[in-house]
Amino acid sequence: MAAIYEASAAVEPFFCSFGLNPKYRSAVEERGLAISGTGTDGAARVFELPEHPFFIATLYVPQARHRPERPHPLVTAFVAAAAARN
Numbered sequence: 610m611a612a613i614y615e616a617s618a619a620v621e622p623f624f625c626s627f628g629l630n631p632k633y634r635s636a637v638e639e640r641g642l643a644i645s646g647t648g649t650d651g652a653a654r655v656f657e658l659p660e661h662p663f664f665i666a667t668l669y670v671p672q673a674r675h676r677p678e679r680p681h682p683l684v685t686a687f688v689a690a691a692a693a694r695n
Contacts, residue, residue: 610645610646610665611645613682614682615682621671621673621674622669622674623648623668623669624669624670625668625670628653628668629644629653631652634653641660642657643657643659644656645665653668654668655669662690662693662694663687663691665687667683671683
């Protein structure tokens with residue numbers, strides 16, 4: 610995510626009432642799902658499978674700041690990853 614955003618931090622709209630129960634965080638990480646982004650409260654917000662060509666899951670809403678003339682960095686990165694595999 611840091612490479613996609615070209616930054617170590619980002620602010621994104623967050624409207625989700627779901628999340629990872631902190632009780633299961635270590636179990637999720639031990640099985641290979643990396644938590645690559647957190648909220649200011651430390652709660653998991655971004656998940657990645659490091660060995661996958663492009664598996665990123667967010668609990669924030671990337672499309673909330675997407676504009677046709679300025680696509681969200683995740684959209685651009687996904688399209689680039691798909692093109693590279695084609």
